[in-house]
Amino acid sequence: MRTLVVGTRQSKLALTQTDWVVERLQELEPGLEIKRKKIVTKGDRILNVTLSKVGGKGLFVKEIEQAMLDGEIDFAVHSMKDMPSEMPPGLMIGAVPVRENPTDALLSRDKKRLDELSGGAVVGTSSLRRQAQILAYRPDLKVKPVRGNLDTRIRKMKEGQFDAILLATAGLKRMKWQQEVTQELPAEIMLPAVGQGALAIQCREDDEELLNLLSKLNHEETARAVRAERAFLNAFQGGCHLPLAAYAEIRYNEVHLTGLVAHPDGKTVIKQSFIGKDAQAAGETLAKSLKEEGAAELLATVKEGLAR
Numbered sequence: 001m002r003t004l005v006v007g008t009r010q011s012k013l014a015l016t017q018t019d020w021v022v023e024r025l026q027e028l029e030p031g032l033e034i035k036r037k038k039i040v041t042k043g044d045r046i047l048n049v050t051l052s053k054v055g056g057k058g059l060f061v062k063e064i065e066q067a068m069l070d071g072e073i074d075f076a077v078h079s080m081k082d083m084p085s086e087m088p089p090g091l092m093i094g095a096v097p098v099r100e101n102p103t104d105a106l107l108s109r110d111k112k113r114l115d116e117l118s119g120g121a122v123v124g125t126s127s128l129r130r131q132a133q134i135l136a137y138r139p140d141l142k143v144k145p146v147r148g149n150l151d152t153r154i155r156k157m158k159e160g161q162f163d164a165i166l167l168a169t170a171g172l173k174r175m176k177w178q179q180e181v182t183q184e185l186p187a188e189i190m191l192p193a194v195g196q197g198a199l200a201i202q203c204r205e206d207d208e209e210l211l212n213l214l215s216k217l218n219h220e221e222t223a224r225a226v227r228a229e230r231a232f233l234n235a236f237q238g239g240c241h242l243p244l245a246a247y248a249e250i251r252y253n254e255v256h257l258t259g260l261v262a263h264p265d266g267k268t269v270i271k272q273s274f275i276g277k278d279a280q281a282a283g284e285t286l287a288k289s290l291k292e293e294g295a296a297e298l299l300a301t302v303k304e305g306l307a308r
């Protein structure tokens with residue numbers, strides 16, 4: 001195998017995730033040389049603006065994809081959650097490694113669990129999905145936007161800007177910061193984002209040598225669950241900035257998929273589950289069923305509100 005170049009964002013989480021994949025690949029092929037090339041994305045540059053207002057899809061991947069197409073890098077490790085549904089021609093997801101914990105975590109200043117937070121407590125999150133679900137469960141809480149890398153957000157909470165914040169458990173575990181987690185929120189209260197906890201290893205579709213190596217890292221159960229979640233997402237032409245959630249598990253060789261669309265105020269939540277064999281079909285069927293309950297109109301209203 002030739003020396004490989006992996007492109008990565010320079011956030012600690014991106015570097016940690018990239019290193020994890022590099023180590024797995026070097027276990028599979030001892031002596032394999034992999035160089036890291038750091039790339040700054042648009043999402044990294046505009047940290048002061050609420051992402052739902054920036055709104056663009058693929059904010060964290062575009063520059064990396066271009067470097068791959070230009071041959072400057074061979075592959076990249078992305079958070080599946082940040083991957084847009086559309087990929088430029090010539091690129092593909094070469095492997096989906098085994099999923100890390102998919103839940104969302106509550107981190108709070110006084111180690112108070114969600115049920116113990118006082119009325120009016122301020123929860124930091126810029127995710128409309130998290131905002132909608134936390135308000136649906138606890139309408140008495142206040143939600144305020146927070147941006148920045150994981151360490152920045154935790155610091156802002158500890159400084160007192162927020163009583164609690166919501167973050168993906170997976171990112172914290174990968175950074176070995178799981179001791180910061182006060183409570184992992186169950187999917188019944190906080191349905192995870194599409195692809196949360198999973199990674200996508202992206203490469204050129206004609207790179208057979210690399211694809212052959214990457215296939216050994218692929219975890220079919222995770223890939224299948226994520227396929228169902230992303231099929232659901234695609235049906236709404238949604239991005240990670242919309243109040244939309246989906247989570248799938250494989251049980252006895254069947255896909256158990258739950259999907260949700262909500263108003264950011266948490267007062268309207270449309271949520272359903274579906275069980276099927278075919279992952280893609282499960283996602284499409286569930287989306288259709290939510291649309292029959294008015295999910296598309298609800299999202300259109302939300303988008304209108306964001307544009308204003």
Ligand SMILES: NCc1[nH]cc(CCC(=O)O)c1CC(=O)O
Nearest residue numbers: 079081167168170171196197198
């Ligand atoms: N939106 C940013 C982002 N992209 C992936 C993760 C965490 C890791 C993951 O979800 O796989 C995070 C941080 C967060 O949402 O807390």
